[in-house]
Amino acid sequence: MRRITFSLIMLLAAAMVLAACGGSTAPAADNSSDDVAGAIGNAEETPAATVAASDSAEAATDTTEETSDSATGEATMDGGVVILPVVDPLTVEGDVVSAGSSTVFPLAEAVAEKFNSEGYAGTITIDSIGSGAGFERFCVAGETDVANASRPIKDEEIAGCEAIGRSPIEFRVGTDALAVVTNPENDWAADATVEELAAIFTAEKWSDVNADWPAEDILRYVPGTDSGTFDYFVEAVFEEDPEPLLSAPNTQFSEDDNVLVIGVEGSPYAVGFFGYAYYTENSGKLNILNIGGVEPSFESVEGGDYALARPLFIYSDAAIMSEKPQVAAYVNYFLSNVNDVIEEVGYFPSSDEALNAAKDKWSEAVGQ
């Protein structure tokens, strides 16, 4: 009796496992056949759609041919956005080596992941070593194909590049901004200059920053020391010296942004900062400070008016891109797809103009 029940249970379990396996594959097949049927149905009803569909199919085959012979193709305009020839990751061969800013790193990683998931079989190396070190490896050692940077290249770095026969091309890929936030009950601080920020993040009481503000302890919630956000804040507000911020009283550090949000929510005398993306998720619970009278927004961040924002770039070189078609394909793919992933990573997308300019530079470099 027991054995019968046992084998029944096992049978049931096996059946369920098989059903689960079947479940994941079979419906997918169903869907695709449905889609085909739907497409055919649509085609019969609306001839225009079939034309468009076959057009795009043709375009797709065209571009695969083009990318297979080293990605030379015409860029097209569509609604004010430059469309570069579509990269087919399946046909791209060879590895790409890049290094540079730790801020660009998560963005580059997200793009590379997408590139790989769409079929690119090579390896994209992304070293997170800082913008300066990235230029060093690109311009002096000449080891990398792409340099990631969270600041524009300096003149002496360009000179270094030219000394080894490289002329760096700048591609703007996005913008990073920090949000300085306070509790909604905080009605005294709505605006701060960078100097005031330095005071707010070091002083003991609010009244020490401004005599009109309450004589209460400032409770600080700061991203952990291992984060790029911490480094950037220290760079922008404390001139790269972390000591004042680290030795400030009543300061909590956490790599977990949620801990910071809960902390700032928890007291009217709290203040904190983190990536702007995280503020937008919690905008109802927090106040955001204007920096020097400028409210962080797409425009102010793009134009460079907001003090706690910095552009994100990748750099490459025309000769490298024509020698190594995979680098041209990677940069093309980066520029064409960056806006699909950038908000997920937590940065501001660049304006259409900046992105168009970057794409034009790519076309020019590859067309040479």
Place this chain on the structure above:
Amino acid sequence: MSSNVNAKPNTLKAESAGSLALPRPGIRRPSNVSGGGSGNQDLSKQFRLGEAVIQFLLMVCGALSVLTTLSLIFVLLWESSKFFTAAVQPIVSFREFFSGTVWQPRIEQFGVLPLLNATLMVSGIAMLVALPLGLFAAILLSEYAPPRLRAALKPILEVLAGVPTVVYGYFALTFMTPSIRGLISTLSAVGPFAVILILAAIAALTWFLLTTGARRKARETADSQSNGGALILLGSLTGSVFFIGLLAAIGSLIFGSTVQIYNTASAGIVVGILVIPLVASMAEDALGAVPVALREAAYGLGGTRLETTLSVVVPSALSGITAAFIIAISRAIGETMIVAIAAGAGPKLTWNPFDSAETITGHINRISGGDISYNSIDYQSIFALAALLFFMTLLLNIFSRWIMRRFREVY
């Protein structure tokens, strides 16, 4: 696919047949022995493969846990020795480590006191909660509870022990902290004089309920209408309210009325709740080990149940109860998730339980979560902290064993 489904039961049958075949040698053996007729001596000398395999497996299991402990100690000592020697810059001396009052590895400040202080504070508050509640629960379970109540209470206590500590962490952050804030702000709004009056009133009410309850309980056999038990229960409840109010009042008088969102008080209280089952079950074992003869002797001398419990049973079991407390302290010191979520994330040397501070475990948890690089002083500092924690709990465990041995009453 369908053929697969059919194939499954077949293989199953084969397997079960195979597993049935296994015990056969075992069954054969006794008949062998009785056939030989040479008795026990032969049985012990005979080499039995199954027995040897099982013995070997058991030995491996035992050795594995010992090996794990040894390798753990080795890694801790090895990595933390790098912290105190010149392997990585800068060198941190023992003196700096144990006397510095700032812990901030990024700017080369390595004073463990703020972390140690927070750890001891959380454990201290936890023991304030777990000591009385755990001991009372143990006394109730071992001395007072009728079998049916005991059967209902025991599983509930065990459920308390099985709650994941992450859940406790968020319980502390989203329930305990707001409760403490509410209590403290109400107390400070009412004012110290009114608080004293209210507390005195509650104390008087408790006293009244408990004494009348006990008096009625004593008459229970004569008067079936009496509800002394209910009065005692009510009295205990108001008594708890009195103690919570008293603690909160003293706390707000000493430390002020601002409670941070992350604070050691709520983390400590919840860690206390976490270790109550541990204290209760170990203390109950100790109380249960006291011979019934001792209780009967006390009753024979005219002692009530309370007198018997407090002056005979508890003192006899004191060594076991103390050991339970010490084990609970070492558990509280090592607790990580609750303090990581609720106690705060910045090292701070403070005595204020309403202030946020980071414990050793919380700091290790936070730092190891970031992308910290190997062979950096930050990385080694984690091992130094872990070694410190290890020695603290090791010492406490050794101490509790010593107390068990030294003060155990042998009957």
